Amino acid sequence: MPGRGKARLEPKPDEAIDRTSPIEFEFDGRKLGGFKGDSIASALYADGVRVFSRSFKYHRPRGLLCCSGNCPNCLVTVGDEPNVRACTRSIEPGLQVHSQNAWPSLGFDLLSLLDRLHWMMPVGFYYKALHRPKALWLLGRQLIRRVGGLGSIDINAGHEDEFSSRNLHADVAVVGGGPAGVAAALAAAEAGSSVTLIDDQPGLGGHLRYTRPTGDGQDRSVGEGAADLAGAVGQFPQIRTLCSSTVFGLYQDNLLAVLTGEGVVRLRAKHVVLATGTQETPLLFENNDLPGIMLSTAALRLSSLYGVLPGRRAVVATESPDGYEAALQLLEAGTEIAAMVVSSDLAAGEAVDELRQRGVTILTGHRVVRATGRGRVKAAVVAPVGSTSALGTRKFRCDLLCVSGPQQPVDALLHQMGAAQSGVTLSGEVAGADGIEEIERQGREAGQLAAQAALSGSSVGAGMPGHQSAALPPPLAGKNGRTYVCYCEDVSLHDIEQAIDEGFGDIQTLKRYTTVTMGPCQGKMCGRALAGICTAHSGPNGDEPMGDTYTTYRPPYQPVPLAALAGRERMPMKRSPLDHVHRGLGATMVESGPWLRPHNYGSPAGECVAVRERVGIIDVSTLGKMEVLGSDAPRLLDRLYTHRFSDLAVGRIRYGLMTSDNGVILDDGTVARLAEDRYFVTTTSGNADVIEEWFNWWNAGAANDAHVVNVTAAYGAVNVAGPRARETLAKLTAIDLSRRSFRYMRAVEGEVAGVQCLLLRIGFVGEAGWEVHFPAEYGEYMWDAIMDAGSEFGISPFGLEAQRVLRLEKGHVIVGQDTDAVSTPYDVGSDWAVRLDKDDFIGRGGLVVAADRGLQQRLVGFITQDASFPEDGTPVVSGNRPVGRVTSSRLSPTMKQGIGLAWVPPELALEGETIEVMIGDRPVPARVTLQPFYDPDGHRLRS
Amino acid sequence: MATRAPERRTAMYHLQLAMGAVMGDADGWQLPMHYGDAGEEGRWLRETVGVSDVSPLGKIRVVGAEASKAVAFLVPQAAEQDIHSVADANSSLERGGRLLSARLAQDEFLVLTPAGVASSAVEAMRHSGSNGSHAVNVTSGLCGIAIVGPATHELMSRVAELDTTPRAMPDLTCVQSRFADLQALLLRRDVNGIAMYQLYAGREFGEYLWEVFVGSARDVGGGPVGTQALLGLRE
C-alpha cells in the first residue's frame, strides 16, 4: 500500500513532504508509496530499505550516508538514467527505480564474494598483477570492466532533448542558500543589485531546514528559521532563486556553470559570494561503511524534512555540534540514545546540558573503534582515545550509528579558480564564521561589498583561505583494511598507508595511485580525512611530514549528465536558396564545407554529356561573394591578390589568385569591375567568411576608402553552360548575348526573366556559359524560369561530381583539393597570375623566395591508356618509390580515358613524359600533359 | 519570357509551409498570414512569446567615413547618432512608412526600410552628395525574425550568451553578437509600449535559425506567429 511507510513520524510544521499527496512508484519491481516532496531515498528508508547500493570494488552493502547528494552511497538507476542520487531526486508517480551494481539482487549480491577476496586486490593491484602471460591481462581487463564501475549506460536511451541550456546574468551571484547566503543576497538586493541565489537543496535555509533556530532566545520549531529566510527572499523580485541547482564550476571572469533540473545554466556575474558552508565528514573506524552508519546531519534530514525515524536505538559519535543537535532531535522523535561518544575531553553547551538532563550517557575522551553487524550495523564498539588494547572497550547495541567527523569547508569552487580569482568573496561557515550571529553578519557584509563592487565595476579579490589543520586522531590499531576512507572507490586506510610505504609520498600521486578522492564524491567525504592521514604520516623516507594539503579541485564539483552539458543539438548549416529545388529533384546531397550541395541528380556521366552537348545548369549560390567598394578598392585588391586589378576595365572580369604572405595559395575566384569604385569578387564556396576576415585584417586600421561587404547570401547564382546556353538565356532576357557583344570574361547587369541580375561570362567547365546572379529570394522562380526556357534544348541540372569531371577535363585546379599547405602559384603553373612587377602585395615576399629557390614539385595533368584511373590521394611511383601524389582523377566522358592531376617532381613535369600511377595495387603508366585535356585552345569556351 | 510573375520567398518559406502557414503576398514576397489560429498567435504575443518572419523588410548596409551623412539624408538623427543606438524617422520615399537606422560602428549603419523601397533608398543615399559612403542593398542577404512577448528573455537566454534584458538593452538600441552560434544583429524598437526585438542574420542560415527560434519559443510556451497577429499589435 502506498502511504506513510512503516517508519513515519507525526506531522510537523515546515516539513518537506505534503502528506495529503501520496505518490506511488516502483523500486526493483516492487510498488512503494511516499508523499509529494519525498526523495527516493526518504521514501525507501520509510519503507524499511536500509541497503541502497553495492560498493564499487568489493560490492559491500551500503546505506544512506549523507542524505544531501554528496556521497556515492545511494546511487540508483531511474528509468534508463544510471547513477542518480536517490537522496536528491524527488519521487514522481510511476517512477521506475532500480538498484545497480548488484547481481542478482541488492540484498544478495554474488559479487560480494569480492569482499572476501579483498586481500587479493590490494591498492593498485592492476598495476602489479595480471602481467604474465599477456593474455591474462586481456581476460582480467574484461572481468574488471564487468564487475567494476557504476551503473550501466543504455546507449539507446535518447536524452538529447531533455535538457536545454540557458544563459543568465546577475550583478551578484550567491552560491549557497543558508543563513549566510540569504543574508548576502538580501543585502546585495537592498543595495540595488540584481542577485541570483543558488542552492543545491530543494529549499532555502541550509542547515536551518532541519535544525531549530538558535540564538534569539525564543523557543522555535525545526525548520522555522528556514521558512523565515525563504519568506524574506520572496520580498525581493530582483533576487532570482535557483533551488535544487548545483554550481559545478566557477570559471574566469565569474562564469558559473549551474546544473538545474532543466539543464545547464551559464551564469555570468559581476561578483560572486560563496556561502557554501561546511560539509560534515564521516569518522574512521573498522566497518565504518555498514548500512545504518550515517552522518548526524543525514539523520536530522530524515527526521526533520521527511518525518522518517532514522533508527530505534542510536549511538552518536561526534566531533562537531551537529552531533548534539542530532541526538536531541532523535530523542524527541522517539529514538533511544545508547550513548554519545565524544573524542574531546570536554563536552559543553546548552545541548549537552539538555542531553545530560535527559539521562543520555556521554562518553568524553572516547571514540568508536569498530562497528559490528553483517549487512547492517548491530553495535558500536567504543574505546578511550589513545588506547591500543582491549582495555576499557565497551560495546553498545544499536541500529543507527550517527557520526559527525571534522567539518570540511566547501570551498572547492574557489580552489577551482586557482590564481585567476577575483571578484569572489567567501562568507559564513566556509570562511570560518561560527554561530548564527557571526554567520549572518558576515553574509550581510559580503552582500554589501559584492553589490558595491558590482555596481562600481571594480573587482574585489578574495583571500584564499588555508584549510584548517585537521586534528585527526592517529591511525588506529585493528583491521584497517575495512576502515574506509573513500566510499566511492573502496579505498581503505590500510590501502593508503601501504601506498605511502610504497613511496607515494605526495598527496597528488597518492591520489592517482590509490584513486582516493577520484570517485563520484570528488573528495567531499574523504578529502579532509586524507589530508589528516597525510599530516599524521611522515613521508616514505620517514623524514618530513607529508603536510596538510588537499588534492587539486577541478570542475565539475558534482557529476553532470553529458546530455545536460550538450543541451539541445545545434548545427548551423548553410542552405542555398535552391536547396528545396534540389531535394525535390531527388539530388544526392553532400556536405561541402558549411553547405549541403547536390552531388548528382542520378547520373553524373549523363550530366556531363548534357553540358558538353546541350546545356546544363548548376547551383553556384554557395560561391563566396563580396562587394569591394570605394576609391581605394583597386589598391586593396592589388595588395591582396597576386594579379593586378587597378587596371581592369569596368565591365571586365579577371581571374584572381590569393596567397598567404609566404606565397601559399589561399583561395581563387573571379573579380569583376562593376564601376570605378565597385568590384564584385567571388571566392571558393567554403571560404567566404574566412576571406572576408582576411580582407578586413589587411585593411584594419588603414583609414582608407576601401570597404568590403559580404553579399554571399544576398545572391543566388546558377551557371548555365553548354552549346545551347545562349539560346536558353536569350529566351529570358533582352541583353545581347551574342559572341561579339557579350564576350568571354565580361560582366553585364540587366534583367533576366524580369529580375535584375548580374551576368558573368566565365567558364569553369569549359563551355560557353554564364554565371547568373540574382537576389536570393527569387531563387526558385529563376530556376524554374531557366529550366522552362531550356527544356526545348534538353537542359539538365548537373551536380558537383559532374562539375569536377568537366573542370578536370579543362585542367582547372580546385584550391584545397588539388593544392595543399605548401602549394604556390608557380607549383600549379599559374605564373601568369603573379605580377611581381607591381608594388608590394601579400605573398610577394614568399613568392620571391619561391621563385629564387625554383620548383620543388609541380602539379601536372596525366592521362591513362584506357578507361581505368587511380583514386584521389594515391601515390605516383617511380621504381617502387613514391615520388608524387594524385589529387584528382576521373574517367573523362569525352575522351573515354582516365585523366587526372598529380604532384610530381619537376624533372617529370614535362609534356609527354611517362609517370606511373597506382590503380589498385598495380603501377600503371600514364602520360604527363601540361595542357587542358579538352578544348585546349578554348574555342568552345569563347564561342 | 516567363509566364508567371516573379515570386519572392524568404529562407524560411518551406519550413513555414510545413508548419501549416497560410501564405499571403507582401510586395511579391510570400509571407505567412497565420498558421491556422491567429487568435492563439495573438495570445502568444501578449502572454508568452511569438516569433515572426520579417525578412522582406528592406535592409541597406551603409559603410564609409561619411556613412552618417548619407544615412542622415533619410533619417536626420543619424548625423549625431550614438553607436549601438537605433533612430527612426518617417520615410520620405514613395510609399511612406518608417525607416530605422541602426548605427553599428563609427563608419557603419544598417538602415531598415518598409518592404519594396530598399532600392530607392539606396538611390537616394547615393545622390546625397557624400563621397565617403557606400550603400549596399543587402535585403536579400539577411533573414529577419521579430521576437515579441513577455517571455522574450526566457527565449533569448536559450539562444544567446549576451544579456539582452531591458536593463542591458533599452528601447532603440542594437547589438551585434552571437545568437544560436551565429553572428547576428539584434535591435529593439518597441511598438505601442510592447517590447519588440528584431534579429537579422545571414539568409543562408534561415532554416536553421527559424528552427532554433520556433523551437525555443515553444519551449517557453509560445510559437510562430503570422503577419495578422503581428499587425494586431499596432492597433
Added chain:
Amino acid sequence: MSFLLNCPNCGERSVNEFRFGGEVVSRPAQGSPETDWSGYFYFRPNVAGVQQEWWNHRYGCRRWFYALRDTTSNSVKSTFWPGDQPSEGTT
C-alpha cells in the same frame, strides 16, 4: 576559456565571440633579406607574459583590433584599434 574581452566597438563580451589572430608581428619591407621573411613567416616569441595580439570580433562587429593579454593568466590588460595606443584602465 571564459574570459571577457573588451571589443573597442562593442564593449565587453565573452571570448566565445572572438577569433584569435596570433601575435602582432611587423612585416618586413619589400626587398628585405630572406632571413627576415622566414623569421616573419615562421617564428614567434611566444612569451610567458603580456603580448600584443590580433583579435577579431567574429560574432559581433567583425572588426580586427589589438589586445594586450597575459598569456599566463588570460587577463587582458588593454584592447585598442590598430594605429591607436593602448589605454590604461580597460580590462
